[in-house]
Amino acid sequence: MSEAAVRVIGLWASPYVIRVLIALKLKGLEYEFVEEVVGKKSELLLRSNPVHKKIPVLLHHGKPVCESLVILQYIDEVWPSSSGGAPAALLPADPYTRAVHRFWAQYIDDKVPSAVRVLKGTDAVDKDQAAGQLAAALQLLEQAFVELSHGKHCFGGGSVGYLDLALVSHVGWVKAVEKIAGVALLDKAKVPKLVAWADRLCAHPAVVDAIPDADKFVEYSVKYGSFSKPINGPK
Amino acid sequence: MSEAAVRVIGLWASPYVIRVLIALKLKGLEYEFVEEVVGKKSELLLRSNPVHKKIPVLLHHGKPVCESLVILQYIDEVWPSSSGGAPAALLPADPYTRAVHRFWAQYIDDKVPSAVRVLKGTDAVDKDQAAGQLAAALQLLEQAFVELSHGKHCFGGGSVGYLDLALVSHVGWVKAVEKIAGVALLDKAKVPKLVAWADRLCAHPAVVDAIPDADKFVEYSVKYGSFSKPINGPK
Known part of the structure; x- marks a missing residue:
């Protein structure tokens, strides 16, 4: 074969x-x-x-x-179109909007995984700081969502795109460290639009199988704790 | 006005x-x-x-x-073309080559400025390690240059592009820390193609005024040493 x-x-x-x-x-x-x-x-x-x-x-x-x-x-x-021939661009067409999406995707990878890594660990002091930093990052992303989504369902407007993927891919671990570290991050009182976005995205047919329940990430963290660095290291 | x-x-x-x-x-x-x-x-x-x-x-x-x-x-x-109307793309047209250039540009920003920052500092032990890491990175970039330039003058072939800019912009500081830390980095014996590339690029009309002599960077480092972090921090 x-x-x-x-x-x-x-x-x-x-x-x-x-x-x-x-x-x-x-x-x-x-x-x-x-x-x-x-x-x-x-x-x-x-x-x-x-x-x-x-x-x-x-x-x-x-x-x-x-x-x-x-x-x-x-x-x-x-593959600018989907296999069915329909347009399915991940990045927006307009150069300025593309630049803004690239900026936020990089921001996400700078801020989210480093905080998640600390929150999976054992140092309580670091955890408070990391939880605060991650909450602040999510707050900025909530504002970015309001500005970029134009009242629609995704960062890119009506369809799932590059910036949605950059962030939703971290949601499984963010929910897992809420349980591991006992902190509220995707908190409806603080980032309501982002919570609604995450719920919608995680139920999307292209996403639902790729992001298991938080418990599976927690289990993984317990089982392979010592390997947490290499797993989260790659970009 | x-x-x-x-x-x-x-x-x-x-x-x-x-x-x-x-x-x-x-x-x-x-x-x-x-x-x-x-x-x-x-x-x-x-x-x-x-x-x-x-x-x-x-x-x-x-x-x-x-x-x-x-x-x-x-x-x-x-601005896909120059103001004169001639094509002047920074990124290559082929998606695979674009991906390779994006990969190396990110590699450069991951490896070069962090090492330069240490080499501008005062801790001798860290300096040896940073010099070694930077030399290793330049060695990999020498190989990448051979693979990507196809015997021509730039990473992108015949004209100055995205990856050339990503690397040449660090050359002033690399040459400055050679003087500050007393280490050989852009060394003809080790990275001959990269040294020749840097000499050519730094003499290019679009580059020559943007990158002053190493001495000016050294002077800057002495004068504003305490501000070296914010200066190198931004990407």
């Missing part, structure tokens, strides 16, 4: 992998998921991403693309 | 500002450089980049674009 044209090397629990899988589903593309073993790095991964040795890697006809936000843009440029 | 259509808020010594100014010159665009005062943040900067409060900010008809690599892509999308 020949290799699939599109393969993704990853682990289900990595937010950076999750966003790539959702993007492929949104585009209606068939792909093979090549699951890594936690704590090991396969020969295929080491060969495909020799610089960072990190997931995810998208293999397109065997050629590797690394770094999740780079992968999302690659997917968007190679 | 009305405001210029394109303005850049920055400081001459910031690599992230340097790359934006070079991009505007490559496109043949007129712009106004709004220079910040070291150690202060102007009202205009705080208003234009309230999230990070960092330079550079590109103001296009008053609308702010932040984060230097986002700005480069914005410039490329708004």
Whole structure:
């Protein structure tokens, strides 16, 4: 049997992998998921991403693309429409709006995973600070959502796009650390629009299977706690 | 007098500002450089980049674009040709090559400024480690240059592009920390292609005025040492 044209090397629990899988589903593309073993790095991964040795890697006809936000843009440029032929752009068409979405996607990856990492850990003092920083970041993202969504359901307006993927891919872990650290982050009283957005997005057909319940992330964190750094490290 | 259509808020010594100014010159665009005062943040900067409060900010008809690599892509999308009408794309046309260039640009900003920051400092032990890491990064970039340039003068082949800007903007500081820390980094014996590339690029008409001699960066580092963090912080 020949290799699939599109393969993704990853682990289900990595937010950076999750966003790539959702993007492929949104585009209606068939792909093979090549699951890594936690704590090991396969020969295929080491060969495909020799610089960072990190997931995810998208293999397109065997050629590797690394770094999740780079992968999302690659997917968007190679497959501007869905497999059914309908337009399904991830990034907005207007250059200024594209720049704003790129800005916030980078902001998310700068702020969210570093705080999640601390909140999964054991140092109570650091946790308070990280929870505060993450809450402040979500507050800014709530404002950004109001400005960018124009009263519609997604950051990009009517359809799920690049910035939605950048943020929703972290939602599983954000909900998990709410339980692990006993903090309220996606709090209806503080970020109501973002909570409603997260609920809607997590129920979306392209997203629902990619982001399991928070309990599964909690379980994963307990089981593979010592590997939390490499799992969250890759972008 | 009305405001210029394109303005850049920055400081001459910031690599992230340097790359934006070079991009505007490559496109043949007129712009106004709004220079910040070291150690202060102007009202205009705080208003234009309230999230990070960092330079550079590109103001296009008053609308702010932040984060230097986002700005480069914005410039490329708004002005695909130079002011003379000649094609002057910064990013390659092919999606795979674009992804590779985006990957390396991100790699550069992950590895180079953090090492430069340590090498400007006073801790000798850290310096050895930082010099080693930076030398290793330059070695990988030498290999990337060989693979991507196809025997031509730039990372993108025949003309100066996105990845060239991402790296050349750090060259002034790399040469400065060679002097400050007494280490050889852009070393002909180790990275000959990269040294030749840097010499060529720094003599390019769009680059030559944007990157002063290493001595000017050294002088700046001595004068504003305590401000080295904010200067290198912004992306």
